Amino acid sequence: MEGRIKAHPILEFRRGKRVKFYFEDREIEAYEGETVAAALQANGIRVLRYTPNTKRPAGLFCAIGKCSSCLMKIDGVPNVRSCMTKVREGMHVRRQNGRGDVL
Amino acid sequence: MKSYETIVVGGGPAGMMAAITLGSKGVKTLILDENDELGGQLVKQTHKFFGDHAHYASVRGFEIAQKLQEKIFQDTNIEVETSATVIGIYPNKMVVYAKNGKEFKATYEKLLISTGAMEKQLPFINSDLPGVYGAGAVQTLMNEYGVMPGRRFLIIGSGNIGLILAYQLIQAGAEVRGIVEALGKIGGYAVHAKKIKRLGVPIFLKHTIVRAIGNESVLGAVIAKVDNNFNIIPGTEVEKVADTICVSVGLTPLSELAEQAGCKVEYIPQLGGYVPVRNERMQTSNPDVFIAGDLSSIEEATTAMIEGKIAALEMSRNFIKIAANKKNIENEINDEIKTLALFRSGPKSAKIRTGLEKFGINIKHVPKIESYGVQIGPTGKLRAIVDCTEEIPCNSCEAACSFGAIHIGENLNSTPVVDYDKCTGCATCVTACPGLAIHMLKEDLENSTALVGIPYELLPLPEKGQKMWALDEDGNYVCDSIVKRVVKYPNKTNIVYIEVPIEFSRKVLSVSFPKKESPFVCRCEEITLDKIERVVDSGITDFEELKRLTRVTMGPCGGKNCKLVVLGILSRKTGVPISKLSHGTSRPPVKPVEFSLFMKGSDPT
Numbered sequence: 001m002e003g004r005i006k007a008h009p010i011l012e013f014r015r016g017k018r019v020k021f022y023f024e025d026r027e028i029e030a031y032e033g034e035t036v037a038a039a040l041q042a043n044g045i046r047v048l049r050y051t052p053n054t055k056r057p058a059g060l061f062c063a064i065g066k067c068s069s070c071l072m073k074i075d076g077v078p079n080v081r082s083c084m085t086k087v088r089e090g091m092h093v094r095r096q097n098g099r100g101d102v103l
Numbered sequence: 104m105k106s107y108e109t110i111v112v113g114g115g116p117a118g119m120m121a122a123i124t125l126g127s128k129g130v131k132t133l134i135l136d137e138n139d140e141l142g143g144q145l146v147k148q149t150h151k152f153f154g155d156h157a158h159y160a161s162v163r164g165f166e167i168a169q170k171l172q173e174k175i176f177q178d179t180n181i182e183v184e185t186s187a188t189v190i191g192i193y194p195n196k197m198v199v200y201a202k203n204g205k206e207f208k209a210t211y212e213k214l215l216i217s218t219g220a221m222e223k224q225l226p227f228i229n230s231d232l233p234g235v236y237g238a239g240a241v242q243t244l245m246n247e248y249g250v251m252p253g254r255r256f257l258i259i260g261s262g263n264i265g266l267i268l269a270y271q272l273i274q275a276g277a278e279v280r281g282i283v284e285a286l287g288k289i290g291g292y293a294v295h296a297k298k299i300k301r302l303g304v305p306i307f308l309k310h311t312i313v314r315a316i317g318n319e320s321v322l323g324a325v326i327a328k329v330d331n332n333f334n335i336i337p338g339t340e341v342e343k344v345a346d347t348i349c350v351s352v353g354l355t356p357l358s359e360l361a362e363q364a365g366c367k368v369e370y371i372p373q374l375g376g377y378v379p380v381r382n383e384r385m386q387t388s389n390p391d392v393f394i395a396g397d398l399s400s401i402e403e404a405t406t407a408m409i410e411g412k413i414a415a416l417e418m419s420r421n422f423i424k425i426a427a428n429k430k431n432i433e434n435e436i437n438d439e440i441k442t443l444a445l446f447r448s449g450p451k452s453a454k455i456r457t458g459l460e461k462f463g464i465n466i467k468h469v470p471k472i473e474s475y476g477v478q479i480g481p482t483g484k485l486r487a488i489v490d491c492t493e494e495i496p497c498n499s500c501e502a503a504c505s506f507g508a509i510h511i512g513e514n515l516n517s518t519p520v521v522d523y524d525k526c527t528g529c530a531t532c533v534t535a536c537p538g539l540a541i542h543m544l545k546e547d548l549e550n551s552t553a554l555v556g557i558p559y560e561l562l563p564l565p566e567k568g569q570k571m572w573a574l575d576e577d578g579n580y581v582c583d584s585i586v587k588r589v590v591k592y593p594n595k596t597n598i599v600y601i602e603v604p605i606e607f608s609r610k611v612l613s614v615s616f617p618k619k620e621s622p623f624v625c626r627c628e629e630i631t632l633d634k635i636e637r638v639v640d641s642g643i644t645d646f647e648e649l650k651r652l653t654r655v656t657m658g659p660c661g662g663k664n665c666k667l668v669v670l671g672i673l674s675r676k677t678g679v680p681i682s683k684l685s686h687g688t689s690r691p692p693v694k695p696v697e698f699s700l701f702m703k704g705s706d707p708t
């Protein structure tokens with residue numbers, strides 16, 4: 001059940017072109033038009049970062065760009081809201097550790 | 104920098120309706136939204152909306168969004184900017200927004216802010232664990248992206264959002280382990296609650312979540328009972344297995360932009376938290392700035408649309424030069440204010456009314472027609488049974504019935520009354536009702552059967568001739584049934600007609616495919632159908648004997664739920680009609696009582 005919904009009694013999902021991107025160097029399949037967070041979720045990946053002070057795992061909470069729980073390092077840029085960022089072919093996504101300062 | 108007569112910030116139902124109204128009055132308007140599609144909350148909603156037919160009642164949320172979008176794109180007075188996040192509103196009537204990493208500026212003469220609301224969070228141990236989501240996040244993933252974020256869900260909060268989410272999860276194929284509610288009653292509409300109860304989802308009233316279990320991801324939750332002050336009662340904690348926890352404990356308005364725009368904001372809990380102060384025409388303390396929708400009070404799409412229209416009409420007065428047109432607009436505003444008051448006159452809007460009184464906005468009660476409760480109608484006739492006795496703002500069934508058999512009247516908070524002389528059994532109301540509160544019924548006295556037509560929005564759709572389980576209002580097994588007919592409807596609320604023994608004609612409200620495990624016939628004593636059948640097969644055909652051997656019907660419910668079901672099984676096995684079977688004597692107490700009541704006499708303290 002976890003993953004992509006195949007049949008739905010009400011909705012038809014118009015999925016975009018297939019794209020590939022990298023999460024922690026692992027190849028992830030996604031569809032154009034999806035957010036990074038949605039694509040990771042569809043692949044069973046929930047932990048998106050570790051918090052700065054207590055190093056606790058954190059994931060999605062609002063999925064609409066309001067809570068900053070989903071900050072990730074995307075193509076080298078830290079503090080990007082993965083729930084508001086669309087997947088792009090070949091992009092590199094990493095879990096953010098701590099504040100995500102570029103060292 | 105571009106200049107507009109009006110700018111609308113936020114393209115949910117409130118903002119869209121405002122833009123449409125402004126455009127229709129010839130006002131040059133820019134509408135901005137952060138998402139890549141207009142629609143706000145509507146895009147995520149797969150259920151048919153309540154409300155009034157003039158405001159898209161009975162249409163599914165995402166379809167309302169599409170209809171409004173079409174109107175907006177047709178109007179050349181309206182310019183649309185999506186994926187545009189407004190980051191600031193400055194005193195010189197300037198809106199600053201970010202799009203594709205660039206900053207843009209635009210000026211306005213009148214501004215509408217309709218940014219909606221965000222979900223409240225609930226603090227509990229491990230509430231930050233991945234797998235704890237806001238209800239809206241799950242809807243976004245599930246209904247926008249077709250991604251299912253878990254398998255087994257626990258929902259916290261029984262408001263409409265929690266109830267609807269549970270239903271949507273089941274539609275998408277997930278399992279809902281329960282809804283936890285701290286109050287002693289369900290927060291949302293009864294019809295939404297009944298819809299999921301029939302599917303077997305338990306609602307744990309007077310309970311709260313204590314902690315989420317798991318290290319890197321949710322594996323379960325501990326829930327516990329709470330007292331009247333919402334304190335956890337020690338010793339009542341139980342663990343629930345769930346891989347996803349959805350928090351839906353309410354919304355709170357997004358008032359930051361309004362504050363930046365110089366609007367006075369006040370804390371009014373009945374309206375959802377900090378809300379901009381405004382008058383009946385949605386004008387804030389800054390006369391050039393208006394608000395509408397969830398930002399002004401957490402309510403519904405329908406009220407959001409009407410507020411958007413009122414605000415837009417009032418704004419448009421500024422741009423209209425001809426006196427006669429101004430007069431027309433004045434009349435339109437007054438009409439909309441009246442419609443809005445009607446909407447809010449029901450018991451479910453009591454909080455909103457109290458909140459609005461603080462702004463000096465008073466809503467009068469409108470006389471209602473008398474409610475007859477659930478009407479059974481004439482036995483033997485194919486007819487609609489309407490189980491909708493709570494006053495909610497909805498009149499979809501009245502509008503759907505082309506035979507005039509359902510009456511609600513001017514105040515759409517009134518409950519529907521059926522005129523069975525006029526009901527033709529066409530079932531249009533069954534498929535139109537957003538609450539799935541109507542079903543069809545026809546008894547066949549000769550054959551002692553009843554035909555029950557149940558609205559069905561799940562996959563797969565049963566087929567004619569199939570054997571199904573017939574279930575009661577709590578999703579409990581009642582009896583086996585045969586599918587007689589399946590009628591598909593374009594709005595995707597299909598109707599499954601099943602045949603059941605006549606004794607169960609009023610008990611059966613839901614239908615499910617038979618499961619592998621034998622169903623519980625008596626939940627109190629945990630006795631399955633299988634077990635009873637085995638006992639009957641061993642030669643026990645006397646009800647009293649069956650009771651003694653299995654303890655069936657002897658639990659705390661006193662057999663209220665299962666006695667008839669057991670008799671049904673006995674009747675099916677022996678061929679003796681239920682009316683001829685002895686059904687045992689009821690013993691006091693008739694209602695479940697706390698065991699302590701019996702202990703009172705020997706209470707050691």
Ligand SMILES: Cc1cc2nc3c(=O)[nH]c(=O)nc-3n(C[C@H](O)[C@H](O)[C@H](O)COP(=O)(O)OP(=O)(O)OC[C@H]3O[C@@H](n4cnc5c(N)ncnc54)[C@H](O)[C@@H]3O)c2cc1C
Pocket residue numbers: 112113114115116117118135136137138142143144145148151152153154187188189190217218219220239263264265267268357360395396397398401402403404405406407
């Ligand atoms: C699960 C659920 C079920 C519901 N069921 C019903 C129902 O059956 N019937 C009913 O009438 N109502 C229902 N509602 C309520 C209804 O959806 C809301 O009341 C309604 O959407 C509020 O409209 P709105 O336009 O005020 O806000 P929203 O729909 O929230 O729209 C606000 C918009 O503003 C945008 N925005 C916010 N901030 C910015 C910014 N800074 N820059 C640019 N854009 C921004 C957002 O992206 C969003 O698109 C339901 C709501 C939920 C969550």
Ligand code: SF4
Pocket residue numbers: 486487503504505506507508509521525526527528529530531532533
């Ligand atoms: S079954 Fe048809 S005629 Fe009867 S109340 Fe419903 S819509 Fe009206």
Ligand code: SF4
Pocket residue numbers: 294489490491497498499500501519535536537538539540541
């Ligand atoms: S029965 Fe009628 S009033 Fe009640 S929810 Fe259904 S359509 Fe609305």
Ligand code: FES
Pocket residue numbers: 059060061062063064065066067068069070071081082083084
């Ligand atoms: S999940 Fe809340 S900002 Fe991304």
